[in-house]
Amino acid sequence: MTTPVPPAPPAPPPAPWYAAGLRFTCTGCGACCTGAGRVWVSLEDIARLAAALGLDLPTFAEEHLERAAGRWALKERAETGDCGFLRDRRCAVYEARPRQCRTFPWWPTTLQDAAAWGEAGRGCEGVGAPGAPLVSAEDVTRALDEERRGRARAAAGR
Numbered sequence: 345m346t347t348p349v350p351p352a353p354p355a356p357p358p359a360p361w362y363a364a365g366l367r368f369t370c371t372g373c374g375a376c377c378t379g380a381g382r383v384w385v386s387l388e389d390i391a392r393l394a395a396a397l398g399l400d401l402p403t404f405a406e407e408h409l410e411r412a413a414g415r416w417a418l419k420e421r422a423e424t425g426d427c428g429f430l431r432d433r434r435c436a437v438y439e440a441r442p443r444q445c446r447t448f449p450w451w452p453t454t455l456q457d458a459a460a461w462g463e464a465g466r467g468c469e470g471v472g473a474p475g476a477p478l479v480s481a482e483d484v485t486r487a488l489d490e491e492r493r494g495r496a497r498a499a500a501g502r
């Protein structure tokens with residue numbers, strides 16, 4: 345009688361292109377809050393922002409939200425496209441800002457490959473800045489996974 349050979353363990357996933365980590369710091373310049381691009385919000389974001397501003401949900405929605413492509417987004421300034429919460433190039437709701445703002449630049453699009461990361465660096469002075477802290481690949485992946493889960497919740501209307 346022979347002893348069954350156990351199956352080989354699955355191969356470990358390939359190392360991400362950012363295996364050596366990525367440099368990033370937020371200088372608070374406000375550039376990512378300006379111009380084109382929507383800030384999509386989940387119900388969790390909406391509840392947090394409304395509470396931070398001391399508003400009930402209908403009032404918050406009336407003053408700060410709009411529907412776009414079947415989802416909730418923060419209102420923008422019509423003349424510039426800047427986020428409605430940007431004041432003097434600073435976020436007026438920083439502590440309660442939406443998940444999408446907190447997780448930048450750890451987004452699927454930004455982390456697709458080195459070229460996408462480089463492109464993000466053209467719009468954000470903190471992405472890849474030489475003196476910025478090195479964020480480990482593990483922390484980058486953790487933040488990316490959080491962002492993916494958050495996007496799925498927001499797309500599902502949660």
Ligand code: SF4
Nearest residue numbers: 370371373374376468
């Ligand atoms: S553009 Fe970059 S550095 Fe400037 S506020 Fe946004 S994340 Fe921070």
Ligand code: SF4
Nearest residue numbers: 377427429430435445
């Ligand atoms: S909520 Fe704050 S951090 Fe997010 S885009 Fe608006 S001003 Fe910028």
